[in-house]
Amino acid sequence: MSEMLIKNANVCDPVQGINCETMDICIRDGKIVESVSGSAKIIDAEGRLTMAGGFDGHTHSAGKINVGRFMNPNDARKNLVPGLSGQVARTEKTRAQVGYNTPNTYAIGYRYAKLGYTTICEAAIPLLAARHTHEEFKEIPILDKMGLSLFGSNWQVMEYIRDKEPEKLAAYVSWGLRASRGYGVKIVNPGGGEAWGWGKNVSGLYDPVPNFDVTPAEILMGLAEANERLQLPHSVHVHCNNLGKPGNYATTIETMKLFEKINPSRDRQALHVTHVQFNAYAGTSWRDFETGAPMVADYVNGADHMTFDLGQVIFGPAVTMTADGPVEYANARMLHEKWSNQDIELEDASGVVPLFYSPKSFVNAVQWAIGLELALLVKDPWKVMFTTDSPNGGSFVNYPEAFTYLMSAKRREEVISGFSKMAIDRMVLPGIDRELDFYELAVMTRGIQSKMYSMPEKGNLKVGSDADIAIYDILPGQIDPSTEYAKVKKAFSGAAYTLKDGEVVVKDGEIEATPKGKVYWVNAKVPANIDIAMQKDIDVKFRKYYTVSKSNYMVEDTYLQKPVEIATEGVF
Amino acid sequence: MPVIKDAVCSFCGSLCDDITVTVEENKITKVGNACILGHSKFVGMFEHDRIETPMIRKEGELVPVSYDEAIEAAAKILVKSRRTLSYGWCSTSCEAISGAIQLAEETGSVIDSTANVCHGPTALAAQEKGSPSATLGEIKNRADVILFWGCNPVHAHPRHMSRYSIFSKGFFTEKGRKGRKMVVIDVRKTDTAKLADKYVEIDQGSDLLLITALRSIVNGHEDVIPETVAGVPKAEILELAEILKNAKFVCVFFGMGVTQSRSKYKNGDAVSSLISDLNQHTKAVMIAMRGHYNVTGFGQVATWETGFPMAIDFAKGYPYYNPGETGANDLLVREEPDAAIISAADPGAHFPQKAVMHLARIPVIQIDPYANPTTEIADVVIPAAVVGIEAEGTAYRMDAISLRMKKLIDSKFKTDEEIVKDLTAKVRELKRGA
Numbered sequence A: 001m002s003e004m005l006i007k008n009a010n011v012c013d014p015v016q017g018i019n020c021e022t023m024d025i026c027i028r029d030g031k032i033v034e035s036v037s038g039s040a041k042i043i044d045a046e047g048r049l050t051m052a053g054g055f056d057g058h059t060h061s062a063g064k065i066n067v068g069r070f071m072n073p074n075d076a077r078k079n080l081v082p083g084l085s086g087q088v089a090r091t092e093k094t095r096a097q098v099g100y101n102t103p104n105t106y107a108i109g110y111r112y113a114k115l116g117y118t119t120i121c122e123a124a125i126p127l128l129a130a131r132h133t134h135e136e137f138k139e140i141p142i143l144d145k146m147g148l149s150l151f152g153s154n155w156q157v158m159e160y161i162r163d164k165e166p167e168k169l170a171a172y173v174s175w176g177l178r179a180s181r182g183y184g185v186k187i188v189n190p191g192g193g194e195a196w197g198w199g200k201n202v203s204g205l206y207d208p209v210p211n212f213d214v215t216p217a218e219i220l221m222g223l224a225e226a227n228e229r230l231q232l233p234h235s236v237h238v239h240c241n242n243l244g245k246p247g248n249y250a251t252t253i254e255t256m257k258l259f260e261k262i263n264p265s266r267d268r269q270a271l272h273v274t275h276v277q278f279n280a281y282a283g284t285s286w287r288d289f290e291t292g293a294p295m296v297a298d299y300v301n302g303a304d305h306m307t308f309d310l311g312q313v314i315f316g317p318a319v320t321m322t323a324d325g326p327v328e329y330a331n332a333r334m335l336h337e338k339w340s341n342q343d344i345e346l347e348d349a350s351g352v353v354p355l356f357y358s359p360k361s362f363v364n365a366v367q368w369a370i371g372l373e374l375a376l377l378v379k380d381p382w383k384v385m386f387t388t389d390s391p392n393g394g395s396f397v398n399y400p401e402a403f404t405y406l407m408s409a410k411r412r413e414e415v416i417s418g419f420s421k422m423a424i425d426r427m428v429l430p431g432i433d434r435e436l437d438f439y440e441l442a443v444m445t446r447g448i449q450s451k452m453y454s455m456p457e458k459g460n461l462k463v464g465s466d467a468d469i470a471i472y473d474i475l476p477g478q479i480d481p482s483t484e485y486a487k488v489k490k491a492f493s494g495a496a497y498t499l500k501d502g503e504v505v506v507k508d509g510e511i512e513a514t515p516k517g518k519v520y521w522v523n524a525k526v527p528a529n530i531d532i533a534m535q536k537d538i539d540v541k542f543r544k545y546y547t548v549s550k551s552n553y554m555v556e557d558t559y560l561q562k563p564v565e566i567a568t569e570g571v572f
Numbered sequence B: 001m002p003v004i005k006d007a008v009c010s011f012c013g014s015l016c017d018d019i020t021v022t023v024e025e026n027k028i029t030k031v032g033n034a035c036i037l038g039h040s041k042f043v044g045m046f047e048h049d050r051i052e053t054p055m056i057r058k059e060g061e062l063v064p065v066s067y068d069e070a071i072e073a074a075a076k077i078l079v080k081s082r083r084t085l086s087y088g089w090c091s092t093s094c095e096a097i098s099g100a101i102q103l104a105e106e107t108g109s110v111i112d113s114t115a116n117v118c119h120g121p122t123a124l125a126a127q128e129k130g131s132p133s134a135t136l137g138e139i140k141n142r143a144d145v146i147l148f149w150g151c152n153p154v155h156a157h158p159r160h161m162s163r164y165s166i167f168s169k170g171f172f173t174e175k176g177r178k179g180r181k182m183v184v185i186d187v188r189k190t191d192t193a194k195l196a197d198k199y200v201e202i203d204q205g206s207d208l209l210l211i212t213a214l215r216s217i218v219n220g221h222e223d224v225i226p227e228t229v230a231g232v233p234k235a236e237i238l239e240l241a242e243i244l245k246n247a248k249f250v251c252v253f254f255g256m257g258v259t260q261s262r263s264k265y266k267n268g269d270a271v272s273s274l275i276s277d278l279n280q281h282t283k284a285v286m287i288a289m290r291g292h293y294n295v296t297g298f299g300q301v302a303t304w305e306t307g308f309p310m311a312i313d314f315a316k317g318y319p320y321y322n323p324g325e326t327g328a329n330d331l332l333v334r335e336e337p338d339a340a341i342i343s344a345a346d347p348g349a350h351f352p353q354k355a356v357m358h359l360a361r362i363p364v365i366q367i368d369p370y371a372n373p374t375t376e377i378a379d380v381v382i383p384a385a386v387v388g389i390e391a392e393g394t395a396y397r398m399d400a401i402s403l404r405m406k407k408l409i410d411s412k413f414k415t416d417e418e419i420v421k422d423l424t425a426k427v428r429e430l431k432r433g434a
Helices: A065-071 A073-077 A105-114 A127-138 A155-162 A166-180 A192-196 A216-229 A249-261 A293-301 A325-335 A362-377 A396-407 A409-416 A421-425 A438-452 A485-493 A528-544 B036-044 B067-080 B094-107 B120-129 B136-142 B207-218 B234-245 B265-278 B295-306 B328-333 B353-361 B416-433
Strands: A003-013 A018-028 A031-033 A041-044 A049-052 A054-059 A117-125 A144-150 A184-188 A236-239 A271-273 A306-309 A316-322 A340-343 A351-357 A469-472 A497-500 A503-507 A519-525 A563-569 B003-007 B019-024 B027-032 B055-058 B061-064 B084-088 B110-113 B132-134 B145-149 B181-186 B198-201 B249-254 B283-288 B339-343 B364-368 B380-383 B393-396 B402-405
Touching (some): A003 A438, A003 A469, A105 A117, A105 A503, A105 B295, A117 A127, A117 A497, A127 A144, A127 B393, A127 B402, A155 A166, A166 A216, A192 A325, A216 A236, A325 A340, A325 A351, A362 A396, A396 A409, A396 A438, A396 A485, B027 B036, B067 B094, B067 B416, B110 B295, B136 B283, B198 B234, B207 B234, B249 B265
Parallel strands (some): A054 A117, A144 A184, A184 A236, B084 B339, B181 B198, B339 B364
Antiparallel strands (some): A497 A503, B019 B027
16 A cells, blocks of 8 residues: 655646645545545645646557658657757666657657646557557556547448448447547548548538448438447547638538537537647638638537537647548648658548648748637637647647647737738737636646546546646746746646656656556447347458458457456447 | 467568468468468478577587576677677567667667668658558559569569459459559569569669659650650650559559669659659559568567667667668678677678678677578577467568467477567676676
């Protein structure tokens, strides 16, 4: 039995409605408890800001990121955020580290932990390549991990939707999650991955997918229904059609509206829309491109069935990586950049392209503004998850920098003062004076994740929760983030303490210990007769079309480090 | 008698995973579905001499010792060395590779894979222009034009054409071979070329010229093409470009004829650019015909653990990468390493003479199931179980799909993974002692 007492913690824990109140936190055997004995080890927080461990609910940190590393060896040497990037020699405690946008696996674990983050959700696992994702998970130290499995251009999914077989579809989704050891259903540019198999794309929700006679809207509704039938802990997680195109805000709102009729089977949203910054563009071309954030925010403010995340842009180099294959090809051609692509048989597409966000480019400046506009114009922080879609909008190591944009209008003005007039004319950010407080920031970086992923033991400091805790060198009553943003950034860049399952993993911004994290996956129960009928259909797929055997497709137990199986009961 | 289904063949980069193996009294007596190469690997184990015991060279002769003695001798070499080259690691599991990388990190070594003399330039090309690719099933199900460039799958990847490419039948390719057009570009009429609908024979070392000409045509600049390029008449190049442009789905499979001929990585760079340009007209992808069954895996594991796919120098404590400087042959030709650890590869047979001469001068640790020319210059020889037959583990197919290799029979030999683990533990122990 190991016990710890964190004294004088200034606790900011929105899940419990605690807003910067000084209290003690008791820990026993990795969990938060009511009280501890007198022999507990004591950490004196000295009134410093204390939050649950951060939870990145949408990051590209295992799997596809390896393509990014492979094609960008130059990234390994980039050290744009000293202490959180670049080459670092091995020590007795830590493995060697490299990289900025695409760090090696060890650096990912250490650097998230330094930011006070303790859980990450990999945003895209191709079913067929899931083993690879889990191999990388194993080498990411400290953090708990989970991932979302891709279903949006899957042949079996599209056929079941076309043939109106909702029960078999749910059984297939359950099987796919089990095969890939995934946590939830990811849909990327529904139908677009299949169209990209022929070098094409779909243009919107009602543009039929070539050869499959279904529309993106039908794919979304079919998978949402299956998701709720299986009572999965997360809603469907959607990357909308038309990403990155001027005028796409309309498709985004249309997609959000579609889900008004979906009844969530659990106490959470019916829809999560991801990296909305890339999907909130107005205008008709790059010439008249402007922000579409006010329209999207306006809709979201009146809606109560959904959550979204930002995909905030960080100026400087980034590496885009997505299952949206056609978008990456378009990026590469437009930017004259190198282009990697990996289409996955029967399932999806993907691509990777490096790029550079420059404040001098009016398009990039407006993109930067859109992310912040979304966060600030949407009134209820419980609808907003903070992300940079790392490393698509920028590397996660820039989160502290981005927090200052959210917390200080003055800091924003400083950045905006470097923009061209054309850029400023196309955004609404200069007119927004809202500044987030620590409570709202905690909602967006840990609280909402707890709710949207149905993980009551994460993202909060309730009795019974995991003792994943971050203490930052900030005295909440004595700092004005609006003006003292440099201090805020410094404090969030290297936690005074990060605890993982009650163990001190970071102290004064340096790695103290590197325990192995857990891997969460969802096992949704399906009636045997429906499962058997579904298996017959996929047996045909394996016999005729896949190039791997069904038995070799399933991710074996050996690839899961400290697995946590979340069981759900399907309703049939 | 146990029959094991869906075994993964650990021979070539095709990594066929539909092999049926019959095991009787811990021997493989029957192998179903494998090609001749795979069959020889599964059955040949019982026909070829293994390295039967760990050995240490004493007074010029390799003499049998125990595993512990060999590990200790190897660890002493590593601890004493100031510049170790760790090389090979492609015909083994990802788990062993991961261990080897950690050992290299802890000993400040340079670690490199057989890609150094194979598809290394393909990685460099991807770093220049990216790698527009797809899984092999995409080719099976969609490709109507398949171009084999500088590769000879009939001999090197015998089941490739029936399982994944030209002869296979898929969802949109029900007619199989009849519905596909096969193009081969090579410097000689190989057995693969004999099967082609269109064979284009080019002058040796002129691949880059032909790719550039094709790109010019695809991009609408056929007027700049001279009458003959790479020994091929302009009319034929125009015809080839039309085949590619008018396809529904093109795949270019390329081999060492592209990567190791004149212009090296510039060839792969140009192929990548050609694929990008072709996608203005049709759908096109490229896939490297990787040789060793897990050379792709080395690249994958090294990339996620160190940031780089090969030629990684840990001398500074962090990974440093500069192929041309930190490649295995670069080091050996400069006579830089003072010790080498070589696993699952045979530089003794395949490296340039100057590199081998330096290897012969320095202490060499070899980890391998079989003796090969490298054994002749090795000072510590550690026999290993055959991965995919006597040991399980992960391997990556040429299209970067990973599969779990099964253990089919028991072995008295330690696995590569165990050997590396033991060696690392011993190195740590010796270092602590020092």
